[in-house]
Amino acid sequence: MMTTPLLSLQGLTKEYPGVVANSDVTFDIGEGEVHALLGENGAGKSTLVKMIYGLVRPNAGTMRWRGEAYEPHAPAQARASGVAMVFQHFSLFDAMDVAENVALGMDNPPPIRELAAKITEVSNNYGLPLDPDRMVGDLSAGERQRVEIIRCLLQDPQLLIMDEPTSVLTPQEVDILFRTLRQLRAEGKSILYISHKLEEIRALCENATVLRLGKVVGKADPRQESARSLAEMMVGQVLHQPSREAAAPGKTLLEVTNLSLPPQSAFGTSLKEINITVRAGEILGIGGVAGNGQDELLGALSGEMRSAREAVRMAGEPVGHIGPTARRALGLLCAPEERLGHAAAPDMSLSENALLTGAYRERLVKRGFVNWGKTRKFAERVIETFDVRTPGAHVAARALSGGNLQKFVIGREIMQRPSVLVVNQPTWGVDASAAAAIRQALLDLAAAGAAVVVISQDLDEILEVADSFAALNAGRLSAPRPVQGLTMDQIGLLLGGAEGDSDAAA
């Protein structure tokens, strides 16, 4: 017996000038099904869900909702039909409380007190405890995501779209989220789940559609596949596993001693007595939930924030008091988390963005005058070496997909042969093959004798590349532990701020 699927996509095609984002995409999502959407960056996942959510209109093809024509012109219309979406990047206001934020996202919000009661009720029903009166600025990333999810659940959706929901969560928070999603499925709701974490998809989804270059290239039952086979289906080739050669650690390159900094903004975090030692050939992984001082730590290392002279040392030399340009000259390079606006200027070309950090180390500037020819060549070398998919170095940074820009930003620093590299969230929102390439580049850099600090919320990533692990919690950094032999539970405790027994006794 054939049942009518909840949402049926038939030959959906979306073209942008010069790019086909989606071409003839066809698949069904059944009632009560958790359906995975897999694909590399630029494979067309975002465009596809935007069409379902009414943000973008297809050029060709049809959608059917329970057998009836479905052509949403706006998200409000999609929501009215029963589609809700949790975005990868939250759209919340820090200075408002939870209930106010939820009300802002609703089409017809009830009075705030009724809403607060409803939030409490729904959040308890789904095992996502959330206090409607708390300020969003004080919430962890996991709790912020709950706000978004509850905003969706209050609309009683039939189809919930989730875009990379676990990338900001601790392992414990992921478990809670999965329990909620399973409960939703048990209630007969459908979920379209976008993620590049293949193990999650295998644990949660019963159907997967794989996109590559805008086309459906495979459908699978993730439970029957291995993570590797899924990844290869997605990339279309045999996947390269990051590998490392053990190198004997060399001399200490980066040394941070009792670094303390006040918060830089109302919702910033202060750094409290941070101690770090990284030696040549070593990779230190710093885990922690977003908002625990990651940005501040990177700023203190890059030189955007000055500290006491002796608090930061590069190969023995005090650098705490000098700025980014002078630190770069010494070989201390950084790649911030925020690609657009911090690591790169959105409206400037890739050439100009290459000049942004490469001006002196790559000798792109002579007596203050920019050698644009040389700058373009440097940008092109980054583009080629790191497989950045773009028509050329003249393209504005904002025109690149997140993963491609990330490859460019990381590549730009690595190509400058740093002796210390600090990266924050190096593979955030980057697809599996690009993430593997970035991690491999970090490993190669360490193998070549650089000291590397990887700040990341992706614990799998830290476990994959790092030699030692330290957790950042409320601006404090735990003592580093060797990664070998560390269990997920231990990590979870470290992230929560619990130190080992010896520390507690001290």
Added chain:
Amino acid sequence: MLRLEKRPNPSQFWNYATPVVAVLLTMVAGGILFWVLGKNPFEAIKLIFWDPLFSEQFAAYSRPQLLIKAGPLILIAVGLAIGFRAGIWNIGAEGQYIIGALCAAQMALWFYPAELWIVFPLMILAGAFGGWLWAMIPAVLKTRFNTNEILVSLLLVYVAEKILAAAATGFMRNPEGSGFPGSRNIFNYSAASNQELIANSGLHWGVVAAFIAVIFAYVLLHRHLLGFHVQLAGQAPRAAKFAGVAPARLVLLCLGISGLMAGLAGMFEVAGPARLITIDFNSGYGFTAIIVAFLGRLHPIGIVLAGLLLALTYIGGELAQFMLNLPSAAIQVFQGMLLFFLLALDVLSNYRLRLMRPAPVTAPAPKPSTESV
């Protein structure tokens, strides 16, 4: 229904086309304005944009005026554009222009009547220094106390106007002027005089300085790392900090450059076309230069073209004033409209207009909510 859609890349075409379209729209709206005032709109527009250059009756007088008016506009606008690109908004060029002129005039009056070649170069230095100094007030207040440079620089214009009035009626008044307000005639003091370099061309040293400034700004913005940092700071302040740009230094630099150029413009004006310090010495060049900077896309070459165009509206406006009895404010409204249309149209270089058919309701009606939470 019209909708705005963000472009993946800023449109090069609209970047160049918006100033032209803005000028055309201003002509249309200005024409309507003149028509409401009871004038023949076509005649008024022709009088403003065509007659100063091509009518047999007026061109002989008007043509040299073009460079005389465009010189200071371009010189000031180029300096402002450097700051505007960095997101540093010096609105007080008019005040820096006045103080530059006062300093230069004072320098000339100290030497009067000695005929030394050094007088003119010293006046240039004094004019540049005066403008720079006046711009340093908002710059230092901003870097020390985080005040808003827009407000401070604008309000300092009115302070400068008071000082100008005091100078013209008091400490700088011509002792041989039978008590009339106004300084000695600096133009007639040949060591200090900013003469026309080619007769009847309007070309004086200020125009030369404007063109040197254009070349300087072009090289700075497009070939020098400092210019890159200026633009970076304007577009992405956090990325600029990451690149190693010190924001405070940039504020001092940008306000300093724009103040210096405005001061220079004032110096060339008082020693040349204006001839002396009077109560109403300033004629709004410092404010009109803001329009020139934006109309020229903050690009040095564009500013040359925009400066010539705005100079034309000054000359044409005067012409329309005595030929058609248009109120003098009408031409200021006209210039203001130009800036308004320009900024409004600027949206088009970053967004595209999409014609959308009104959405028919084809989605299924919202289903009644299930009570199974």
